[in-house]
Amino acid sequence: MNPDGLLARYIAAHSMPEEGFLQELDRETHLTCVHPRMLSGHIQGKILYLFCKMIRPKRILELGTYTAYSAISMGLALDDDAHIDTFEIQDELEGIITRAIEKAGLSRCIRCHFGNALERIGELEETYDLVFIDADKREYPEYYEKVFDKVKPGGYILADNVLWDGKVIDPTEKNDPQTQGILKFNAIVTNDSRVENVLFPLFDGMMVIRKK
Numbered sequence: 001m002n003p004d005g006l007l008a009r010y011i012a013a014h015s016m017p018e019e020g021f022l023q024e025l026d027r028e029t030h031l032t033c034v035h036p037r038m039l040s041g042h043i044q045g046k047i048l049y050l051f052c053k054m055i056r057p058k059r060i061l062e063l064g065t066y067t068a069y070s071a072i073s074m075g076l077a078l079d080d081d082a083h084i085d086t087f088e089i090q091d092e093l094e095g096i097i098t099r100a101i102e103k104a105g106l107s108r109c110i111r112c113h114f115g116n117a118l119e120r121i122g123e124l125e126e127t128y129d130l131v132f133i134d135a136d137k138r139e140y141p142e143y144y145e146k147v148f149d150k151v152k153p154g155g156y157i158l159a160d161n162v163l164w165d166g167k168v169i170d171p172t173e174k175n176d177p178q179t180q181g182i183l184k185f186n187a188i189v190t191n192d193s194r195v196e197n198v199l200f201p202l203f204d205g206m207m208v209i210r211k212k
Helices: 006-013 020-032 042-055 069-075 091-103 117-123 137-148 164-169 177-190
Strands: 059-063 083-088 110-114 128-133 151-160 195-200 206-211
Touching (some): 020 042, 020 069, 020 091, 059 069, 059 137, 069 083, 069 091, 069 110, 069 128, 083 117, 091 110, 117 137, 128 137, 137 151, 137 177, 164 177, 177 195, 177 206
Parallel strands (some): 059 083, 059 128
Antiparallel strands (some): 151 206
């Protein structure tokens, strides 16, 4: 589907409207940041929002904050006693992240940690109801291993970009490190008897995993 096409506009028009501060964040990200397509955006943000409304998580762990669009989208769905820990490796994004979270009124519940998530996840002593993985695709298998024991039984792991622009079925891309990471991750999850999963064909693919 062409994201600039009529169907995309129809979908947006028949979904919950995007908050003004998220529209501003989308615009600022596209004007000032490298790789703005990494932003979750309106519809995916609302999907994450509704997932949180359904699951009612008290603790969320996010790997890959970028400019905080997804963290804010999830944060808007949370009860007052819930919070999000989110990791971002690009510390130069701290300014835009902090401003965006403050504009959304979510400073009380979103805690942003800067640095390598694989190195720092162990510092967190909590367990989580929901984990959202949207970071370096080469490291998806390692992220899964690191977070698994931190997810409560019955909890969920969501992983974005698991179709990777269709490269997962393109034999010419099999040696690309990012594609290899996604392929390995998808295979690990599919063969993990500890979970139930389905790969949703949403945007660039989202793996929804429930820990038994």
